Amino acid sequence: MTHELTFPVTDPQEILKLRAGDEVVVQGHIIGIRDRTQIRIFDEGQQPPMNLAGALLLHTAPNVRKVGDRYEKICIGTTTSARMVRFTEPLGREYGVRAICG
């Protein structure tokens, strides 16, 4: 089954209705995160720089190009999520993250 979800989600039912094997088409905001950021949050006690309630996290570190004082994307893709699995539960429980893509 294919669903379309817009992140951040506000209604938990939108996530609870999903079943293993379903395909999800994503709209809205995606927040990139990887090993180092999660080590900072959970092992070094630094708060994340943004609100993660209802968020979709993408396990990635993109290729970027510096244009002026901003970064422009070159290539964004997923990395192996299973490497960071110990952070999954606290991300949901403590920060309200509702989906992870990897």
Place this chain on the structure above:
Amino acid sequence: MPLLQTDLKRAVEDAAAHLYVWALKDIPQDLRDALAAARDRETSVTGKRVLETIHRNVSVADEDKNLVCQDTGIAVYHARVGEHFPLHPARIYEALRDGTARATIEHPLRSNAVHTITRENTGPNIGHRLPIVHWEFVTDSDELHLKCVPKGSGSENMSFLKMCVPADGVAGIKRFVLESIVDAGGKPCPPGIVGVGIGGSADYAMHLAKEAIMRPIGTRNPDPVVAQLEDELYELLNETGIGPMGLGGDVTVLQCHVEHADTHMTLNPVAVNYQCWAARRASAHIGADGEIAYERDA
């Protein structure tokens, strides 16, 4: 250095810089064929969908001249140096390091190199003992053959070594490779190339496993006994049902390559090194006069 050597060093640096970026963007034809064949033979609905997504990923990279994967890896080179090639390997290494750094800065590419303890970035994909070079020296040649194999971490993290004993025999080798691939599951971005190194010593077996993933897909070891093991492992690993991205299916590996070295009579080392579906690879011949001939599928 004399002028000729300076020019030659510059040619090797140019080749390294070009190969690194080229490998990251334009995957070899044998890999394209293997991925298309995988998509055609996959019967699981989810598995087929994953393989179609991989196909789209490759198409988008082709159309946009972009990277196939965001993990620009650690730059690994294989350098086959002819005895009459007029640049010393010490200078070849400097050129490979400078070429890697230049490509990383000029493209720009994501820089992955960090100090292994402090985790501080050490430079544009260079650092202490980075890039990594596999050396081979050949007689009766004045050429340098250079191959670049950027190696992503998702698959490199799925590397395994076991010092089997002689009594474990070939069955022990097969069992360990099978267990390794089952343990790895979806983590190394299957279906990819399973590289197996057998014999030699512990470190050399792992070195050979890496050499095995650098080969064009489906090539066979010239030793028929080893080639038979490749065929048997390929069949065996595709019976696991792990499937594309570990979500279930018929195609778990695109190929299994085995490299071997003779070993001690009481040793039986087995090393496994995985290469993800984006098995990036690009090669060049550099002549003694500095002329570069790029070779897409070697």
